[in-house]
Amino acid sequence: MFQFIIILGVVLLLVILFTLFRISRLVSVVKGSDKKVASTSNKVNAALFMVFLIGGFGFFFWYSWTYFDDYNLPVASDHGVWTDTLFWVTMAVTGIVFIITNVLLFWFSYAYQHKDGVKAKFYPDNVKLELLWTVVPAIVLAGLVFTGLQAWNDITSAASEDAEIVEIMGYQFAWGVRYPGVKDNALGEYNYQLIDAVNQFGMDLKDKNSYDDFMPIEMHIPKGKEVLLKIRARDVLHSVFLPHFRVKMDAVPGMPTHFKFTATKSTQDMREELGDPEFDYFVTCTEICGKGHFSMKLKLVVDEPADFEKWKSEQPTWLKLNPDYLSKVPEEKRELAKIKAGIVEGDENNLKASI
Known part of the structure; x- marks a missing residue:
């Protein structure tokens, strides 16, 4: 810590000395000195532009x-391949423009530095040039936006009928997941007013589909089968992120969202x-x-499909796990719930008939 304070003091001292030097130079200019004070520092600043350009791009690459x-993590989902393609196309287009514009910016600052007797050229406008740099970027950006919109519509459209449904809920500071039971393969309804310390999802036990729902401590999904994530938040804004699957969707209180992959x-x-x-x-926020x-x-x-089905069963x-909540099940549905x-x-036959 003491060494850091010494280094910081030396740096501040150098900054103060440099500032005083600059002030003295500027004062001499204000007094009308014939001495050409700007020449040296101007060349130094111009040269530093090139040093920063070469060093910055060198470090970047x-x-x-x-x-x-x-x-650039390995991709592990179907739509992730298309998402990565769109990302790298966007990076290529914007990256090339970024490099060209910045090279020109720094080169012009160096090449057209102040020189005695040299007057800057006045170039007020050029309609054709302005149309070119307006229309071309508009077309390119429209293409990027519409291809991105196509990908977005695909991952947020309705899932297939046989898709595996998983509800995931964010809350400070963890994730909870709920699966439909193997007997009906349908998630039960929920009501946020029913949320308590045990019923964290606010499951509505008046709905018969909720009786076989289960909530594991870790999330499992099958390989090669479409998964529909039903996403919600219990308290504040969260965001579901599965980097290897290129899945990212906000979990918004009061506004359920979804993502299929x-x-x-x-x-x-x-x-x-x-x-x-x-x-x-991992699922992260x-x-x-x-x-x-x-x-x-x-x-x-x-999991492999067979392993996933075994895990579910x-x-x-x-x-x-919470039999005390049977008392919240309507009496006429209590036997079915059990x-x-x-x-x-x-009796499985009676159960199927009830469902």
Whole structure:
């Protein structure tokens, strides 16, 4: 700490000395000195423009090449391939324009620095040039916007009838997931007014579809089958982010959202691809939602279809784990609730008829 204070003091001293030097030079100009005070510093500033241009772009390209694999994660979903393609096309278009405009900006600052006896050219307007740099960017940007809109419409459109439905809810500071039971494959209704310390999803036990719903401690999805994420938030704004699947959607209180995708690589596939036996997918939050935002992570496992079905069949229903809530089930549906929840063994034929 003491060494840092010394270094900081030296830097501040140099800044003060440089400022005093500049003030003295400017004062001499104000007094009408014939001495050409701007010549040297002007050349230095012009040269620094080129140094910054070369150094900045050099660092930019070196960093992008060296750490490319760290920020370009392997894609593990169908739509993620198309999303990546759109991203890199956009990066190419905007990147080329960025490089050209900045090279010209810094080069012009160097090449057309102040020189005695040289007068700047007055170039008021050029209609053709203005049309060119207005129409061409408009066409290019329209193309990027409409292709992006097509991808957006695809991932937010209605899911297929056999899609695997998973409800995910964000709350400070964790994620909860709810699955429809294997007996009816339909999520029960919910009511936010029913949320309490145990019924965190606000499940409405008047709805018979809720009796076999279950809430595991980790999220599982099948490989190769469409998954529909039903997303909501219980308190503040959150954001569901699955980087390897290129999934990102805000979880907004009072406004359910959704996202559909198909995983193409199981957890084991990705472990083998990366050579990392400890690899796991995670759901994270990318919306700063409070002091515990950093801890909002939920493990996600991508199973082979047969393994996923086996996992689902082994999950206890929420009502079975919380039998006290049977008292909130309407009396005429209580027997059905016990059967669907697995609290008692029942006649499967009667159960199917009831459903």
